[in-house]
Amino acid sequence: MQTDREARQQIVQIVNELFQTGHLTATGGNVSALSGDGETLWITPTGLYKGTLSEEALVHIQPDGSVIQGSNAPSIEYPMHVRSYRSREGIHGAVHTHSPIATAFGICNQSFQPINTDAILLADTQIVPWLMPGSQELAEAMGLALEKSRGAIMQNHGLMAVGEDLRGAATRAMMIEETAKLSLYVRQFGGEVSLIPDPWVEEIAGYASFM
Numbered sequence: 001m002q003t004d005r006e007a008r009q010q011i012v013q014i015v016n017e018l019f020q021t022g023h024l025t026a027t028g029g030n031v032s033a034l035s036g037d038g039e040t041l042w043i044t045p046t047g048l049y050k051g052t053l054s055e056e057a058l059v060h061i062q063p064d065g066s067v068i069q070g071s072n073a074p075s076i077e078y079p080m081h082v083r084s085y086r087s088r089e090g091i092h093g094a095v096h097t098h099s100p101i102a103t104a105f106g107i108c109n110q111s112f113q114p115i116n117t118d119a120i121l122l123a124d125t126q127i128v129p130w131l132m133p134g135s136q137e138l139a140e141a142m143g144l145a146l147e148k149s150r151g152a153i154m155q156n157h158g159l160m161a162v163g164e165d166l167r168g169a170a171t172r173a174m175m176i177e178e179t180a181k182l183s184l185y186v187r188q189f190g191g192e193v194s195l196i197p198d199p200w201v202e203e204i205a206g207y208a209s210f211m
């Protein structure tokens with residue numbers, strides 16, 4: 001179990017990485033980590049520019065959104081974060097990004113074909129139809145989706161990934177975006193598509209539960 005200080009440090013580190021690589025927009029997307037008590041959350045604040053986030057700007061909240069510590073209001077998407085920790089055992093970090101290519105991939109109802117090993121590992125990525133950001137309906141739909149996969153794309157919005165730690169959640173979000181990008185390139189070339197043969201797909205898929 002990570003300490004609160006580690007949780008805060010890791011959130012700032014991951015937000016910086018996700019911002020610099022285009023997964024978070026100036027105010028879009030949010031990151032949270034489970035607190036050392038295993039019940040409350042540290043989360044990014046609402047509306048604040050993500051490019052210069054400090055540990056002091058983060059908000060410590062109860063599962064109902066009430067603020068324990070911090071002078072900012074928590075992300076309006078906190079219900080989705082709270083629900084995501086209940087989607088499966090051992091989740092300690094959650095990222096919600098506005099990754100553009102993965103979002104477009106979801107809007108166009110695409111699924112990952114076995115074009116590379118990551119695509120096989122991500123084949124269970126869920127697509128969730130549009131629901132209002134910040135709503136309980138979206139939180140519940142995402143919670144159910146994350147019970148089936150550690151990553152889910154929200155149509156017309158972005159994606160969410162969870163992990164045993166925040167690094168794992170961020171890695172999955174980045175993998176989904178990179179694989180959506182490769183899928184886009186494959187379609188743009190437009191020639192005959194060579195997929196990984198089935199026996200290899202089955203073997204590689206066996207590793208999906210470890211990540």
Ligand SMILES: [Zn+2]
Binds near residue numbers: 029
């Ligand atoms: Zn969002």
